[in-house]
Amino acid sequence: NAGVMQNPRHLVRRRGQEARLRCSPMKGHSHVYWYRQLPEEGLKFMVYLQKENIIDESGMPKERFSAEFPKEGPSILRIQQVVRGDSAAYFCASSNGNQPQHFGDGTRLSIL
Amino acid sequence: SQQGEEDPQALSIQEGENATMNCSYKTSINNLQWYRQNSGRGLVHLILIRSNEREKHSGRLRVTLDTSKKSSSLLITASRAADTASYFCATDPSIQGAQKLVFGQGTRLTINP
Numbered sequence: 001n002a003g004v005m006q007n008p009r010h011l012v013r014r015r016g017q018e019a020r021l022r023c024s025p026m027k028g029h030s031h032v033y034w035y036r037q038l039p040e041e042g043l044k045f046m047v048y049l050q051k052e053n054i055i056d057e058s059g060m061p062k063e064r065f066s067a068e069f070p071k072e073g074p075s076i077l078r079i080q081q082v083v084r085g086d087s088a089a090y091f092c093a094s095s096n097g098n099q100p101q102h103f104g105d106g107t108r109l110s111i112l
Numbered sequence: 113s114q115q116g117e118e119d120p121q122a123l124s125i126q127e128g129e130n131a132t133m134n135c136s137y138k139t140s141i142n143n144l145q146w147y148r149q150n151s152g153r154g155l156v157h158l159i160l161i162r163s164n165e166r167e168k169h170s171g172r173l174r175v176t177l178d179t180s181k182k183s184s185s186l187l188i189t190a191s192r193a194a195d196t197a198s199y200f201c202a203t204d205p206s207i208q209g210a211q212k213l214v215f216g217q218g219t220r221l222t223i224n225p
C-alpha cells in the first residue's frame with residue numbers, strides 16, 4: 001500500500017556531475033509529474049509524463065534536464081552537468097489521470 | 113510568475129484558535145486544491161474544490177471558492193500544535209489536457225501551545 005516513492009531522499013553532487021532522481025508512482029497510477037521547490041517557495045511544475053511519453057515539459061529547462069517514464073521501472077529525472085542553482089527539493093507526484101495528485105517526500109539535491 | 117498567491121505569508125496563533133489563509137489566482141480553473149507540507153516532507157492533499165462549488169468541508173477544514181474574485185480561503189478550526197506546517201493552494205488550469213498544478217508561495221502556519 002505504498003504511496004509515491006522517491007529516492008534518494010538526499011543527493012549531494014559536485015558541480016559538473018550528473019544527478020539522477022527516481023520516482024515510483026502509487027500502485028495503479030500511470031501519470032507522473034515532477035516539480036521543483038526552492039527554499040521558502042512553492043512548487044513549480046517541470047514535466048508531466050505518462051508511460052513512455054512526455055506529455056508536457058513546458059516547465060523544464062531546455063538544457064541539461066531530461067525526464068523519462070519507461071514501460072518498466074520508475075520515472076527518472078536526470079540533470080546533467082549540475083550547477084549550484086540546481087540545488088532544490090525535487091518532488092514527484094502521481095495520479096490516475098484525474099486530480100488530486102499524490103506527492104512523494106522529495107529528493108533534496110545539494111550541489112557542492 | 114506564480115498563479116496562486118497566498119496571504120498571509122506567515123501566521124502564528126494560539127492552539128485552539130481558528131486559522132484563515134487566503135489564496136488568489138489569475139486564470140480560469142477546473143479546480144483548486146489545498147495541500148499541507150510539514151518541514152522536510154512532501155505535500156499532503158487536504159481538499160479539492162471544483163470551479164462550480166462554493167464551499168466544502170472536511171473535518172476541521174473549510175474551504176471557500178469565489179470564482180468571480182478568483183480567490184479561495186482555507187479555514188482550520190480549533191487549531192492544534194500538529195497543524196503547524198506550510199499550506200499551499202494549487203490551481204488546475206482549465207486548459208484542455210493540462211494537468212500541471214500551479215502553486216502559490218504558501219502560508220507558514222505556527223500553532224503555539
